[in-house]
Amino acid sequence: MTVTAPASVDTSQPYERDGRLVRDIVDPSTGATIESVPEFTAADVDVAVERAARAFETGAWPALTPTQRARILLRIADEIEQSTEELYRLEAANNGRPVTETRAQLSRVPEWFRYNAGLLAAERTSVLPSDGPYLTYQRRAPLGVCGIITPFNHPMLILARSLSAALATGNTVVIKPSELTPLTTLALMPILERAGVPDGVVSVVTGAAETGKRLTEHPLVAKITLTGGTETGRSAAVATARRFARMTAELGGKTPLLVFDDIDAKVAAEGAAFAAFVAAGQSCVAGSRFLVQRDVYDGFVAHLTDIASAIRLGDPSEAATQMGPLISERQRSKVAALVDSAREEGATITTGGVVPDLPAPLSDGFFYAPTVIADANMDMRVAREEIFGPVAVVIPFDDEAEVLAMANDNPYGLGAGVWTRDIARGHRVANGIRAGMVWINDHHRLEPSLPWGGIKESGIGKDAGIESFQEFSWLKTVVTRISETSVDWYGGADERLN
Structure with a gap:
């Protein structure tokens, strides 16, 4: 639906309507308001968390057998699959990614629910070796209420990674989507209901910093999974540490891509363009530092410049559009300021570096031209610095030792890429890069089985993979004495030796 705020209202901020706070959700390709959602206060978050706690303590979900929960996760996957077209068009309108990109991404969301259903069905109890007449085994139990805080750039995919694991292991969940892109998260709620998720097991609280802060601080929240900026993650880590709650955080990145001179410069530039410009560069693992060996440097820059200058910007709902807008005017201003700083520091802008001239209503959107800095x-x-926009920075290097030092010279450690035809070099360099995920001759490749997460200021813990599945539960060890004789510590001297 289309909602119009009073003329005197700053729609970039929440405002009061009909007795409660609401926030307008904007189409970043036109700047127009497409819907409004409630702005949850700290008190509203308390209500949602307490409801989730009741559902965990007294509800049916944690008590279901693994097979029962797995069946519901499989139904969730089926329901999402049947709703994919509605969801990808809604997400494209909300975050401005072209429908071709959004369709490709959302078509993979069901995989995460099926993968975690499979882990649940295949889970086994571990029996541990014990000296003496004992049977010792381990069991996993759900944590309780889990908070999931998602970003604006990949709302459904990032949510699915955590939500599927949290539900599989028997937890209840409160989701706080980005205040800029909550629409597909809200659209997921009736899908969960149709699939058989009981009432109260999953809730959504919409809002900005106050909403997320209260969720991370709430004493009943046993785990927070957060994808966002490094400073936000730092604050959340302090809040969860105070009560010894668990936390997984995927934070900022400054992904290096290392291009060696044994690979065709055009092939590397095509891969680099995808790494840099997909999602308009608004990805934590977007390639933004291209470290290129000097012998192929000029050719790489020329090819990348040609590709970037030909990318079609336009209406995200049109199939011909290859790049949409940035999420907001604030983000565009940040990107433009960083590009301007490169000019001032002596770099060369080979293409882009400007706000493109587009026809109305796109002229009111938050577009920025694909940019190459040589x-x-x-x-x-x-x-x-993390740019979070369609900007590729190209820097030359001479040898392997130098480029490894350059790649690791950054406070972030989320992802990296290596482009080479020398397989031994590819593995050797990947081993030397300090990052949570390294691609060789590819980029952005994800699977539900691949643990996702970085080191240093890129975060802690892993999302996806069996690691994520296990991190949504706690481990209990049960020791059972199976001897026919009783323990008489004080009356029988021999017992003290066993």
Whole structure:
């Protein structure tokens, strides 16, 4: 639906309507309001968490057998699959990614529910070796209420990674989507209901910083999974540590892509373009530092410039569009300021670096031209700070030892890429890069089985994979004495030796 706020209202902020706070959700390709949602206060979050706690303590969900929960997860996957077209069009309108990208991404969301249903069905109890007449085994139990805080760039996919594991292991969940892109998360709720998820097991609280802060601080929340900025993650880590709650955080990144001179410069540039410009560069693992061996540097820059300058910007709902807008005017201003800083520091903008001239209503959107920055060095701001926009920074290097030092010279450690035809070099360099995930001759490749997460200021813990599944539960060890004789510690001297 279309909602219009009073003319005097700043729609970038929540405002009061009909007695409660609401926030307008904007189409970033036109700047127009497409819907409004409630702005949850700390008190509203308390209500949602307490409801989830009741569902965990007295509800049916944690008590279901693994087979029963697995069946519901499989139904969730089927329901999402049947709703994919509605969901990808809604997400494209909300976050501005072209429908071709969004369709491809959302078509994979059911895989995460099926994968965790499979882990649940295949889970076994571990029996541990014990000296003496004992049978010792381990069991996993759900944590309780889990909070999932998702970002604006990949709302459904990132939610699915955590939600599928949290539900599989028997937890209840409160979701806080980005205040900019909550629409597909809200659309997921009736899908969960149709699949058989009981009332109260999953709730959504919409809002911004206050909402997320209260969720991370709530004493009944046993785990927080957060994808967002590093400073947000730092604050959440302090809040959860105070009560010894668990936390998984995927935070910022400054992904290096290392291009060696044994690979065709055009092939590497095509891969680099995907790494840099998919989702308009608004991804934590977007390639933004391209470290290119000097012999192929000029050719790489030329090919990447040609590709970037030909990318079609336009209406995200049109199949011909290859790149949509940034999420907000604030984000576009940040990107533009970083590009301007590169100019001032002596770099060359080979293409882009401007707000494109598009027809109305796209002229009111938050578009920024795909940008290639050459003649850069490791001391420039664009080489060190996360840009989160369609900007590729290209820096030359001479040898393997130098480029490894350059790749690791950053506070982040989320992802990296290596482009080479020398297989031994590819593995050797991947081993030397300090990052949670490294691709060789590819980028952005995800699977439900692949643990996702970084090191250093890129976060803690893993999302997806069996690691995530296990981190939504706690481990209990049960020791059972199976001897026919009783324990008489004080009356029988021999017992003290067993």
